[in-house]
Amino acid sequence: MSSLIYIFQGSGRRTQTVLTDMLRTALPYFFTMLWPFIVVNLFGKAYWGDCVDALLIINVITLITDWGSKKYLLKRFDLTPNELSEAWHESIYTRLLILICFLLLILISPFSSVMKTGICILITSRFIYATYEAIIKYKHRHLIAIVAELIGFLSGLIILLLLKVEISNEYIIFSMAIGEIVRNIILIIFIKDITFRIGLRYFQPTYLTQAYPFFMLAFTSSLIHVVDRVFVYTTFSNEIKSEYQIYMNFLLFMISLPNFLLMPYFKNYYKSKLIL
Structure with a gap:
Protein backbone atom coordinates (compact mmCIF):
# COMPACT_ATOMS: atom_id res chain seq x y z
CA MET A 1 0.00 0.00 0.00
CA SER A 2 2.83 2.40 0.83
CA SER A 3 4.24 1.85 -2.67
CA LEU A 4 0.94 2.80 -4.28
CA ILE A 5 0.68 5.88 -2.08
CA TYR A 6 4.17 6.91 -3.15
CA TYR A 47 -11.61 12.40 -49.37
CA TRP A 48 -10.23 10.84 -46.22
CA GLY A 49 -10.54 7.39 -47.77
CA ASP A 50 -8.23 8.64 -50.53
CA CYS A 51 -5.64 9.59 -47.89
CA VAL A 52 -5.46 6.39 -45.85
CA ASP A 53 -3.34 4.45 -48.36
CA ALA A 54 -0.64 7.12 -48.34
CA LEU A 55 -0.84 7.42 -44.55
CA LEU A 56 -0.34 3.66 -44.17
CA ILE A 57 2.82 3.87 -46.27
CA ILE A 58 4.00 6.86 -44.21
CA ASN A 59 3.35 5.08 -40.91
CA VAL A 60 5.24 1.94 -41.95
CA ILE A 61 8.20 3.95 -43.23
CA THR A 62 8.20 6.04 -40.04
CA LEU A 63 8.29 2.88 -37.95
CA ILE A 64 11.36 1.67 -39.85
CA THR A 65 13.22 5.00 -39.88
CA ASP A 66 12.66 5.38 -36.13
CA TRP A 67 14.47 2.06 -35.61
CA GLY A 68 13.56 1.94 -31.93
CA SER A 69 15.43 5.19 -31.33
CA LYS A 70 13.34 6.55 -28.45
CA LYS A 71 13.53 3.55 -26.13
CA TYR A 72 17.10 2.74 -27.10
CA LEU A 73 18.29 6.30 -26.43
CA LEU A 74 16.43 6.55 -23.12
CA LYS A 75 18.08 3.32 -22.01
CA ARG A 76 21.50 4.53 -23.10
CA PHE A 77 21.01 7.96 -21.50
CA ASP A 78 20.27 6.22 -18.19
CA LEU A 79 23.31 3.96 -18.44
CA THR A 80 25.80 6.54 -19.75
CA PRO A 81 24.44 10.08 -19.18
CA ASN A 82 27.85 11.59 -19.97
CA GLU A 83 27.53 10.26 -23.55
CA LEU A 84 24.15 11.86 -24.23
CA SER A 85 25.32 14.00 -27.15
CA GLU A 86 27.35 11.16 -28.66
CA ALA A 87 24.44 8.71 -28.53
CA TRP A 88 21.99 11.28 -29.90
CA HIS A 89 24.19 12.10 -32.90
CA GLU A 90 24.87 8.43 -33.61
CA SER A 91 21.13 7.83 -33.76
CA ILE A 92 20.58 10.70 -36.20
CA TYR A 93 23.42 9.99 -38.61
CA THR A 94 22.96 6.22 -38.71
CA ARG A 95 19.18 6.35 -39.19
CA LEU A 96 19.62 9.10 -41.78
CA LEU A 97 20.82 6.50 -44.29
CA ILE A 98 17.53 4.60 -43.91
CA LEU A 99 15.56 7.85 -44.34
CA ILE A 100 17.43 8.79 -47.53
CA CYS A 101 16.74 5.36 -49.07
CA PHE A 102 13.00 5.72 -48.48
CA LEU A 103 12.92 9.31 -49.74
CA LEU A 104 14.54 8.19 -52.99
CA LEU A 105 11.94 5.43 -53.35
CA ILE A 106 9.14 7.96 -52.86
CA LEU A 107 10.65 10.32 -55.45
CA ILE A 108 10.64 7.60 -58.13
CA SER A 109 7.15 6.38 -57.17
CA PRO A 110 4.10 7.03 -59.40
CA PHE A 111 2.59 9.54 -56.94
CA SER A 112 1.94 13.10 -58.15
CA SER A 113 4.50 15.80 -57.38
CA VAL A 114 2.30 17.34 -54.66
CA MET A 115 1.75 13.95 -53.01
CA LYS A 116 5.47 13.10 -53.22
CA THR A 117 6.30 16.42 -51.57
CA GLY A 118 3.76 15.87 -48.79
CA ILE A 119 4.88 12.29 -48.11
CA CYS A 120 8.58 13.23 -48.08
CA ILE A 121 7.94 16.16 -45.73
CA LEU A 122 5.84 13.99 -43.39
CA ILE A 123 8.43 11.19 -43.28
CA THR A 124 11.28 13.65 -42.68
CA SER A 125 9.31 15.57 -40.05
CA ARG A 126 8.50 12.41 -38.14
CA PHE A 127 12.15 11.38 -38.37
CA ILE A 128 13.14 14.69 -36.75
CA TYR A 129 10.45 14.37 -34.07
CA ALA A 130 11.59 10.84 -33.21
CA THR A 131 15.10 12.26 -32.87
CA TYR A 132 13.96 14.84 -30.32
CA GLU A 133 11.42 12.68 -28.49
CA ALA A 134 14.06 10.95 -26.36
CA ILE A 135 15.50 14.34 -25.34
CA ILE A 136 12.01 15.63 -24.50
CA LYS A 137 11.39 12.62 -22.29
CA TYR A 138 14.80 12.49 -20.63
CA LYS A 139 15.09 16.24 -19.97
CA HIS A 140 11.38 16.70 -19.12
CA ARG A 141 10.75 19.26 -21.88
CA HIS A 142 7.08 18.30 -21.95
CA LEU A 143 5.60 21.82 -21.91
CA ILE A 144 7.59 22.87 -24.97
CA ALA A 145 6.48 19.71 -26.76
CA ILE A 146 2.83 20.32 -25.85
CA VAL A 147 2.96 23.88 -27.20
CA ALA A 148 4.67 22.60 -30.36
CA GLU A 149 1.97 19.95 -30.84
CA LEU A 150 -0.85 22.48 -30.46
CA ILE A 151 0.67 25.12 -32.73
CA GLY A 152 1.65 22.50 -35.30
CA PHE A 153 -1.84 21.05 -35.45
CA LEU A 154 -3.45 24.49 -35.75
CA SER A 155 -0.99 25.44 -38.51
CA GLY A 156 -1.86 22.34 -40.50
CA LEU A 157 -5.58 23.01 -40.01
CA ILE A 158 -5.21 26.60 -41.21
CA ILE A 159 -3.40 25.42 -44.36
CA LEU A 160 -6.18 22.88 -44.95
CA LEU A 161 -8.85 25.59 -44.70
CA LEU A 162 -6.89 27.87 -47.04
CA LEU A 163 -6.75 25.06 -49.62
CA LYS A 164 -10.43 24.24 -49.14
CA VAL A 165 -11.48 25.45 -52.59
CA GLU A 166 -9.04 23.12 -54.40
CA ILE A 167 -9.12 20.32 -51.85
CA SER A 168 -7.84 16.85 -52.72
CA ASN A 169 -6.16 14.00 -50.90
CA GLU A 170 -2.82 15.47 -51.96
CA TYR A 171 -3.51 18.80 -50.26
CA ILE A 172 -4.79 17.06 -47.12
CA ILE A 173 -1.49 15.17 -46.80
CA PHE A 174 0.40 18.38 -47.60
CA SER A 175 -1.49 20.30 -44.87
CA MET A 176 -0.65 17.64 -42.29
CA ALA A 177 2.99 17.81 -43.40
CA ILE A 178 3.14 21.59 -42.92
CA GLY A 179 1.74 21.17 -39.40
CA GLU A 180 4.51 18.73 -38.53
CA ILE A 181 7.16 21.06 -39.97
CA VAL A 182 5.93 23.86 -37.69
CA ARG A 183 6.01 21.51 -34.69
CA ASN A 184 9.60 20.51 -35.43
CA ILE A 185 10.76 24.09 -35.95
CA ILE A 186 9.47 25.00 -32.48
CA LEU A 187 11.25 22.01 -30.94
CA ILE A 188 14.53 22.82 -32.69
CA ILE A 189 14.38 26.48 -31.61
CA PHE A 190 13.44 25.99 -27.96
CA ILE A 191 15.13 22.72 -26.96
CA LYS A 192 18.67 23.82 -26.13
CA ASP A 193 19.83 20.72 -24.25
CA ILE A 194 21.95 19.57 -27.14
CA THR A 195 23.82 21.25 -30.00
CA PHE A 196 23.70 19.69 -33.44
CA ARG A 197 27.11 18.80 -34.83
CA ILE A 198 28.29 17.76 -38.27
CA GLY A 199 30.64 14.80 -38.50
CA LEU A 200 30.81 11.47 -40.32
CA ARG A 201 32.32 9.88 -37.23
CA TYR A 202 28.81 9.77 -35.77
CA PHE A 203 27.73 7.27 -38.42
CA GLN A 204 27.92 3.98 -36.53
CA PRO A 205 26.45 0.89 -38.24
CA THR A 206 26.69 -0.94 -34.90
CA TYR A 207 23.86 1.32 -33.70
CA LEU A 208 21.46 -0.61 -35.94
CA THR A 209 22.27 -3.92 -34.24
CA GLN A 210 22.20 -2.38 -30.75
CA ALA A 211 18.80 -0.75 -31.31
CA TYR A 212 17.41 -3.71 -33.28
CA PRO A 213 15.58 -5.33 -30.30
CA PHE A 214 13.79 -2.04 -29.60
CA PHE A 215 12.87 -1.73 -33.28
CA MET A 216 11.53 -5.29 -33.44
CA LEU A 217 9.47 -4.74 -30.30
CA ALA A 218 7.76 -1.73 -31.89
CA PHE A 219 7.49 -3.36 -35.31
CA THR A 220 5.92 -6.63 -34.16
CA SER A 221 3.44 -4.86 -31.87
CA SER A 222 2.32 -2.68 -34.81
CA LEU A 223 2.28 -5.47 -37.37
CA ILE A 224 -1.23 -6.69 -36.54
CA HIS A 225 -2.66 -3.20 -37.15
CA VAL A 226 -0.78 -2.95 -40.45
CA VAL A 227 -1.97 -6.35 -41.73
CA ASP A 228 -5.66 -5.76 -41.11
CA ARG A 229 -5.48 -2.25 -42.58
CA VAL A 230 -3.79 -3.54 -45.74
CA PHE A 231 -6.65 -6.01 -46.15
CA VAL A 232 -9.36 -3.36 -45.65
CA TYR A 233 -7.64 -0.70 -47.77
CA THR A 234 -7.15 -3.05 -50.73
CA THR A 235 -10.63 -4.56 -50.57
CA PHE A 236 -13.22 -1.89 -49.81
CA SER A 237 -14.32 1.52 -51.11
CA ASN A 238 -12.94 4.86 -49.91
CA GLU A 239 -16.00 5.49 -47.74
CA ILE A 240 -15.62 2.18 -45.92
CA LYS A 241 -11.84 2.68 -45.57
CA SER A 242 -12.51 6.09 -44.06
CA GLU A 243 -15.03 4.75 -41.54
CA TYR A 244 -12.78 1.84 -40.64
CA GLN A 245 -9.78 4.05 -39.92
CA ILE A 246 -11.82 6.45 -37.79
CA TYR A 247 -13.23 3.62 -35.69
CA MET A 248 -9.84 1.91 -35.38
CA ASN A 249 -8.09 5.13 -34.36
CA PHE A 250 -10.73 5.75 -31.71
CA LEU A 251 -10.51 2.16 -30.45
CA LEU A 252 -6.70 2.24 -30.25
CA PHE A 253 -6.82 5.59 -28.45
CA MET A 254 -9.25 4.24 -25.85
CA ILE A 255 -7.17 1.08 -25.39
CA SER A 256 -4.04 3.19 -24.91
CA LEU A 257 -5.70 5.66 -22.53
CA PRO A 258 -4.95 3.69 -19.32
CA ASN A 259 -1.33 3.49 -20.44
CA PHE A 260 -1.20 7.28 -20.93
CA LEU A 261 -2.68 7.82 -17.47
CA LEU A 262 -0.67 5.31 -15.43
CA MET A 263 2.65 4.69 -17.16
CA PRO A 264 4.24 8.09 -16.34
CA TYR A 265 3.58 7.42 -12.64
CA PHE A 266 5.17 3.99 -12.74
CA LYS A 267 8.14 5.17 -14.80
CA ASN A 268 8.71 7.96 -12.32
CA TYR A 269 8.35 5.50 -9.46
CA TYR A 270 10.88 2.99 -10.75
CA LYS A 271 13.41 5.70 -11.58
CA SER A 272 13.19 7.09 -8.06
CA LYS A 273 16.08 6.59 -5.67
CA LEU A 274 13.72 6.21 -2.75
CA ILE A 275 13.86 2.73 -1.22
CA LEU A 276 10.47 1.50 -0.08
Missing part, protein backbone atom coordinates in the same frame (compact mmCIF):
# COMPACT_ATOMS: atom_id res chain seq x y z
CA ILE A 7 3.33 6.46 -6.83
CA PHE A 8 0.29 8.74 -6.75
CA GLN A 9 1.28 11.16 -3.98
CA GLY A 10 4.48 13.04 -4.62
CA SER A 11 5.87 16.50 -4.62
CA GLY A 12 4.10 19.14 -6.65
CA ARG A 13 6.96 19.31 -9.12
CA ARG A 14 6.98 15.56 -9.70
CA THR A 15 3.20 15.51 -10.14
CA GLN A 16 3.41 18.35 -12.67
CA THR A 17 6.09 16.45 -14.59
CA VAL A 18 3.95 13.32 -14.67
CA LEU A 19 0.82 15.19 -15.80
CA THR A 20 2.59 17.09 -18.57
CA ASP A 21 4.23 13.85 -19.71
CA MET A 22 0.78 12.28 -19.89
CA LEU A 23 -0.62 15.13 -21.97
CA ARG A 24 2.41 15.25 -24.27
CA THR A 25 2.19 11.52 -24.93
CA ALA A 26 -1.56 11.56 -25.57
CA LEU A 27 -1.75 14.65 -27.81
CA PRO A 28 -0.24 13.11 -31.00
CA TYR A 29 -2.65 10.17 -30.73
CA PHE A 30 -5.56 12.55 -30.12
CA PHE A 31 -4.69 14.69 -33.15
CA THR A 32 -4.26 11.55 -35.27
CA MET A 33 -7.83 10.69 -34.29
CA LEU A 34 -9.04 14.27 -34.83
CA TRP A 35 -7.71 14.76 -38.38
CA PRO A 36 -10.12 12.28 -40.04
CA PHE A 37 -13.09 13.71 -38.13
CA ILE A 38 -12.28 17.19 -39.44
CA VAL A 39 -11.72 16.06 -43.03
CA VAL A 40 -14.87 13.90 -43.11
CA ASN A 41 -17.04 16.69 -41.68
CA LEU A 42 -15.63 19.31 -44.05
CA PHE A 43 -15.28 17.35 -47.28
CA GLY A 44 -16.81 13.88 -46.89
CA LYS A 45 -15.65 10.32 -46.26
CA ALA A 46 -14.32 9.74 -49.77
